[in-house]
Amino acid sequence: SAVISQKPSRDICQRGTSLTIQCQVDSQVTMMFWYRQQPGQSLTLIATANQGSEATYESGFVIDKFPISRPNLTFSTLTVSNMSPEDSSIYLCSVSGGGSHEQYFGPGTRLTVT
Amino acid sequence: AQSVAQPEDQVNVAEGNPLTVKCTYSVSGNPYLFWYVQYPNRGLQFLLKYITGDNLVKGSYGFEAEFNKSQTSFHLKKPSALVSDSALYFCAVSPNAGNMLTFGGGTRLMVKP
Numbered sequence: 001s002a003v004i005s006q007k008p009s010r011d012i013c014q015r016g017t018s019l020t021i022q023c024q025v026d027s028q029v030t031m032m033f034w035y036r037q038q039p040g041q042s043l044t045l046i047a048t049a050n051q052g053s054e055a056t057y058e059s060g061f062v063i064d065k066f067p068i069s070r071p072n073l074t075f076s077t078l079t080v081s082n083m084s085p086e087d088s089s090i091y092l093c094s095v096s097g098g099g100s101h102e103q104y105f106g107p108g109t110r111l112t113v114t
Numbered sequence: 115a116q117s118v119a120q121p122e123d124q125v126n127v128a129e130g131n132p133l134t135v136k137c138t139y140s141v142s143g144n145p146y147l148f149w150y151v152q153y154p155n156r157g158l159q160f161l162l163k164y165i166t167g168d169n170l171v172k173g174s175y176g177f178e179a180e181f182n183k184s185q186t187s188f189h190l191k192k193p194s195a196l197v198s199d200s201a202l203y204f205c206a207v208s209p210n211a212g213n214m215l216t217f218g219g220g221t222r223l224m225v226k227p
Contacts, residue, residue, distance in 0.1 A: 001160070033214065042204065043158075043217045058214075092157055094215075101146055101165055101208075103215060105158040 002027050002095050004106035012112045013083055020079045021109045023093035028073035030096070033103065034066070037090040046091075049076045083113045116141035116207050118218035126224045127195045135190040135221045137205030146208040147188040148215065149179055153201045161203075164188060175199070195225045 003026040013019050023032065034046040046066055047055040055068040070076045080087050090110050094103040117140045127133045139145055149161040162173025169181045179190045188205060202222050206215040 004157075031213075042219045043215075045214050045216075048214060094158075096213075102148055102160050102163050104160060105150075107157040110155075 001100075002029060002104045004093065004095060004104060006091075006093060006106040006109050008109060009107065010110040010112075012114060015084050015113055017083055018079055018081045019083065019111060020077050021091055021093075021111075023076045023078070023106055025074045025095050030073070032070060032076045033094045033096075034068065034076075034078045035092045035094065035105075037092060037108070039088070043092065046078070080111065083111075085113045087111065088113045116145075116209055116216045118205050118207050118216055120203075120205055120218035120221045122221050123219070124222045124224060126226065129197050129225050129227050130194050133190075133192050133195045133199070133223065133225070135203050135205075135223060137188045137190065137218055138186050139188060139205070139207045140186065141207050141209055143209060145188075146210065147179075147181060148206040148208070149173065149177070149188075149190050150204045150206060150217075151201050152204065152220075158204065161190070195223075197225050197227055199223060200225045 005024045007022045032049045035043040046061045047057045049055045049070040067079045090108040092108045094105045096103045119138045147164040150158040164181045172178045205218040
């Protein structure tokens, strides 16, 4: 299984600002995903990030609000832009590839917007 | 579009007793099914998966799950619960390998001594 790290682990931000979350994997992976877990809720997919192409966003999520970069096969960033208290969530990245069917998740970034 | 239902928000079981966490799914074609566990302040950990083959799959920490195609279910089970099994459990489905996961709402498992 892949080892995934995320930075920061948590942050408290003021509304109207932006935060960039980093996801680093210890091996090259084909697909990376970004999920949001709102308080007391399940996980919802924000977008799929493939290296060398634009991210694919799910319904309800747009690039202007959640721009994503995927510069290489081991790294991705998710930016939460113009934050509001409703963006307070845990943001998780996950990876799949290398012949495995399952996804492996990073430890998450706990974001609180005040 | 695929969907997953976990009908119980919480399951309470005494330590040493068997446990079952229920999951039903809807997906076009053959499903790829997964169980994940989330401990407090930690990310999701993969427990087990069903892709094809034997309907009973075994995973980490003594957990197993039974795939039932006719009932579109994939219930998580363990013969003897431990207090340390207390956590949030998520069932997930994917229409094919390595693709996006759709998660159920989660079930909180509480194992009491």
